[in-house]
Amino acid sequence: MPDSNCTECMELAPELALNALTGRERAQVLAHLDECSRCREAVCALTSTADELLTLVPEAEPPPGFEKRVVAAVMPDEPASAPCRSRWPMATAASLLSLSLVGAGWLAGSAGPANGSSYQQAGPGTRSVLYAPLTNHSQEVGQAYLEPDQPSWVYLSLSANVRTDANLRCTLTDPDGASASLGTFALDHGRRAWTIPVSLQRDGKIVATVTDDAGQVIGSANFTRTAPATPGTQESAKKDSNDSSHDDHDRHHGHHKGKHKDKDKKKDKDKDKKKDKDKKSHEDDDN
Amino acid sequence: MRFLADPNRRSVRAEKKGRAPGGVGAGVGLTDDALLAGLGTGESQLAQAFVGRFQRAVFGIAYRVVGDSGLAEDVAQQAFEHAWRHAETYDPRRGSVRGWLVRITHNLAVDAVRMRRSAPVDPHDLQEYLPAILRTPEHDTLAEEKSTQLRAVLAAIPREQARAVIMASIHAMTAHEIAEIEKIPLGTAKYRIRAGLIKLHSALPAPRDDYA
Numbered sequence: 001m002p003d004s005n006c007t008e009c010m011e012l013a014p015e016l017a018l019n020a021l022t023g024r025e026r027a028q029v030l031a032h033l034d035e036c037s038r039c040r041e042a043v044c045a046l047t048s049t050a051d052e053l054l055t056l057v058p059e060a061e062p063p064p065g066f067e068k069r070v071v072a073a074v075m076p077d078e079p080a081s082a083p084c085r086s087r088w089p090m091a092t093a094a095s096l097l098s099l100s101l102v103g104a105g106w107l108a109g110s111a112g113p114a115n116g117s118s119y120q121q122a123g124p125g126t127r128s129v130l131y132a133p134l135t136n137h138s139q140e141v142g143q144a145y146l147e148p149d150q151p152s153w154v155y156l157s158l159s160a161n162v163r164t165d166a167n168l169r170c171t172l173t174d175p176d177g178a179s180a181s182l183g184t185f186a187l188d189h190g191r192r193a194w195t196i197p198v199s200l201q202r203d204g205k206i207v208a209t210v211t212d213d214a215g216q217v218i219g220s221a222n223f224t225r226t227a228p229a230t231p232g233t234q235e236s237a238k239k240d241s242n243d244s245s246h247d248d249h250d251r252h253h254g255h256h257k258g259k260h261k262d263k264d265k266k267k268d269k270d271k272d273k274k275k276d277k278d279k280k281s282h283e284d285d286d287n
Numbered sequence: 288m289r290f291l292a293d294p295n296r297r298s299v300r301a302e303k304k305g306r307a308p309g310g311v312g313a314g315v316g317l318t319d320d321a322l323l324a325g326l327g328t329g330e331s332q333l334a335q336a337f338v339g340r341f342q343r344a345v346f347g348i349a350y351r352v353v354g355d356s357g358l359a360e361d362v363a364q365q366a367f368e369h370a371w372r373h374a375e376t377y378d379p380r381r382g383s384v385r386g387w388l389v390r391i392t393h394n395l396a397v398d399a400v401r402m403r404r405s406a407p408v409d410p411h412d413l414q415e416y417l418p419a420i421l422r423t424p425e426h427d428t429l430a431e432e433k434s435t436q437l438r439a440v441l442a443a444i445p446r447e448q449a450r451a452v453i454m455a456s457i458h459a460m461t462a463h464e465i466a467e468i469e470k471i472p473l474g475t476a477k478y479r480i481r482a483g484l485i486k487l488h489s490a491l492p493a494p495r496d497d498y499a
Contacts, residue, residue: 019455051386058419060347073367145317155317
C-alpha cells in the first residue's frame, strides 16, 4: 500500500492495535506499515493504549497450590543447596533492567551500619539478604542487595537520575581488602540494574563498587557478612524476647512469619471477596 | 534465604512503584524490577516471591478471557513459564513488570480460547465487563495513575463504544463478532471500536520515552 493509503491505514489502525483485524484488511495494513514509519508510530501509540486496557481487568485468586505448582514447573531441579547458577546468561540478566548513570567524584568508603549497611539474622543456620544503599559522598545513587549464603549474588541498581555514557565496571572487595572484578556492563537503552553471581569466602566487610570506564567511582555499597545464626544464640533469644514487635517487623521485612501473614492476608482477601460479591449482587439488582 | 530490606522507606518506595500487595512478595523488600532481575540467579525463593506477587493479576486476566478456572490456571502457569524463559525481553521503558506479564498472559489466553472456542463470548458475561472494569478495586490504593485516568475516560465515553473497545481488547473479538453479539451492522461495530479507542488514546498522556 503506497503512502496515499495512509488514510485508509489510519482508519483501520485502532482495530489493528486491538488485534481485532483479520484477513485481507490486516494483511494490507501490515504491508503498509512495513513502508510507512509515520503510520507505524501511530499504530504503536494506539497499541500502547490498548495494552493499558488489559491492566484494568480485575485480579482474581488462583486455585490453592497454584504458586507452588508454578515454582515447581519453572524450577523442577531445585535442590536444597543448588550450586550458583544463572537461568540466563549473565549479560542477559544484566540487560533485564536499565542502567543509566553519571559518574561523579570519588567515594569515601566508610563502612558499617552508620553508612546504611543493614543486616539481620533470620533464623538458625540462615542469613538475611543484606541491603545497603549505593552511595557516593553520602548521597544515595542506587541500591544494592547481597545474598550472603550460597548461591551468593549481588544485585545493583542505579537511580534513574544518575546518568553516564560510560560502560560500568563492578568490583567486590572482600574482608581482606582483595578486589575481584565482577565484569563490565554496557549501558544501552538506559538500563540501570543487574544481578551478578558472586563467590564469598569469608565473613566481614564486603564492598561492592561501581566505577565508570575511567575508574571514577559512581557508587559503593558496604555490607557486613557475619556467621549464620545457630539455635540458642543470642539472636534467637533476642527474637523471643521481642515477640511484641514481630508484627510490625514482619510488615516491613519479613517473610519469616510468612505463613501467619499469608493467613491474615487470606482473611482480608476473603473479606474483600465477600464485599465484591455483595457489591455485585447490588449491581445485578440495579440492572 | 531470608530477605531483609532494612530501612522502612524501602517498602514505601516499592509500593510507590505500583507493586501489588499480597502474596509472599509483600514481605520482600525488592521492587518489581529488582525481583524480575533476581530471577536470573535461579533462586527458588525469588521465584516464589515473584509468583506470589503477580499471580492474582495473571490469573485474573487469564480467567476473564477464557472463562474457565482450569484452563485459566493452565494459561496462567504458561504465562509465568514464558516470563521465566523470556525475562530478558522485559523493557522497563515500555511499562511495568505487571503490564508486561498481563500482556503475555493475554496473548496466551486469546490463543487458548481461539483453539477451543467456536462461539464468541456469552453475551451475559458482557454485562459484567464495564462495572467490573470501571470499578477501582477497593484494596488497590496503589492503582497507577494511568489506570485511574483510563477508567475515568472509559466511563466518560459513550457506553456502547466502551463496550466495543473492551470486547475487542480483552476478548480479542473482531468487528464481525462484536456486530453479531451487539446485533448491529458491521460498519457500526467498526465505528465504535475506532471512536472508542481514539478517544481513550487522546485523553491519556503520551507514553514516556525516557525511563528517567
